[in-house]
Amino acid sequence: MAEPNTLLLALLFLAVAAGWVLGRGAASRDVADETAPPSQYYLGLNFLLDGEQESALKAFSEALAVNAETFETHITFGSLLRKRGEVDNAIKIHQSLLSRSRLPDVQKNQAHLELAKDFIAAGLLDRAEQLLKDLLELSEDHQLDAKSLLIELFETSRDWDQACQLTESQLSEADDGDPTQKAAAINARRKLSYYCCEAAEDRESAADLEAARELAQRALTWTEESVWPHIILARLDQLQDQPRRAYDRLVTAAKMSPERLPEFVDQLIAVSEVVNCREELTGLVVTLLSQREDPQLRVILADEYSARGDDGRALDIIKRGLNDKPSSRLLMQALKLLGEEVATPEVIEGAQKLVARQSAYLCGVCGFHGPSFYWQCPGCKSWDTLSRPTR
Ligand SMILES: [Zn+2]
Known part of the structure; x- marks a missing residue:
């Protein structure tokens, strides 16, 4: 003690x-x-x-x-x-x-x-x-x-x-005329959406896809702000052979919350290949990056160019980012693209270790930081407050 x-x-x-x-x-x-x-x-x-x-x-x-x-x-x-x-x-x-x-x-x-x-x-x-x-x-x-x-x-x-x-019983007792209670009711609706998403993922893990879908749809009725229900529904669409619907949902989610794109970009790339829309996806990332400077989006776009063998263009994207908003992740990406002529494998490995040592996620409410993403902060239990630091 x-x-x-x-x-x-x-x-x-x-x-x-x-x-x-x-x-x-x-x-x-x-x-x-x-x-x-x-x-x-x-x-x-x-x-x-x-x-x-x-x-x-x-x-x-x-x-x-x-x-x-x-x-x-x-x-x-x-x-x-x-x-x-x-x-x-x-x-x-x-x-x-x-x-x-x-x-x-x-x-x-x-x-x-x-x-x-x-x-x-x-x-x-x-x-x-x-x-x-x-x-x-x-x-x-x-x-x-x-x-x-x-x-x-x-x-x-x-x-x-x-x-x-x-939470629903709390919501039914709230008086919308009272500003404090109105704010609490908005918060309660958001929480209900997260609870439905958690329950949907539990059902999905138990292979009860219809129940999972019903819960994710219910999450959308509580609030339209969260991308989480869209990500779950897209995954269910993929499992139920509906790749086009999954692709459309994820594109909607990316436009709604570009800052959350890194959490589902792998899923979006995979499904874009199935529906033959990889070019369109690259165009979407270009548009999103033109709307907001974000090193994460920059790395995603550089990866898109590298994936089709255009390392020169990828390096150009990263260099512009280093100029506008430098970050260790961008520097590591640049070293990787420059290759062994400029950076030895040891240097690239060193840069990778440096990036790994920095916390990947940070809670905007309590400062909790860690390597994994959670919809609910393990520190303060707030919902949807973890983000990737842009340094
Ligand atoms: Zn927190």
Whole structure:
């Protein structure tokens, strides 16, 4: 277990002092706490002075009487401990709060919610799910929080059906006249589209292509902004011998989101060969590149020329990119095209290693970076926020 930091201990120290004073005044409301000895407080101080931070933390937590006045302090301790990864201690604090029969229902329900968060952090999803479902029955005040946490939980357990049901129920309760609720509703529709895509890919993996198609079509009804449903539908078209339809869908997707083209360019090239449209595809990339400078598109276009043996034109495309918006990927591509007359295999390999060392994807929300693409950021759980840095 990590050592508690000084700030947390200082907070505990002050809170125990204040809490104990308040607790004395409120002792008549919770007889069990009346006799809570302040000796734990002094014991904690001794541990702190001796540098035994873990023992000090435990003693301070035990010293603080639980009553309606100190309740928020306990909740804050528990939440801090959970955020520090000390989930076992957070669970102990919140379970101890729930065992107090004299606390008002509203505070018990809050402890209930915090305990559910602890269980989620500990990976005990079944227990968290039951707590949150109970809370939905018990408390009007915690409906919003409980539903949001349940949705997060269903995302984590990849239960897309339940995630959809709950998000749809949130959506039906939203008031479109309220600007905040309107924005939340737009966000909920986007999420529903992603859930349907996840479910569609699960069905596709299980070779249930009709169910996968139905889910991907449903994703399109929630929002027209995402290219993901088009990519899935195109894959299903290919599997069901409809290459022309697949090609058209992917071309639509490329025009909608040129920045996502690298994620499905291999699929688009393969299907363009089947329907004899490779030239047309090259023309599309030329058009997209004329609309926005993007080193990824430049590399795709250079590859298109190289594929038909026109390395001179490919090199020209890369050189222009190096001039306008240099990146290590473009430099590596240039070295590869210049070949052994200019760069030895070791130099090209070195450049490739340099490119590989840079993170291929970066989340625009939390800064998570890694070599693989995910529709949902593994760091902050936001959807469609990973992109390829253009450096
Ligand atoms: Zn993120």
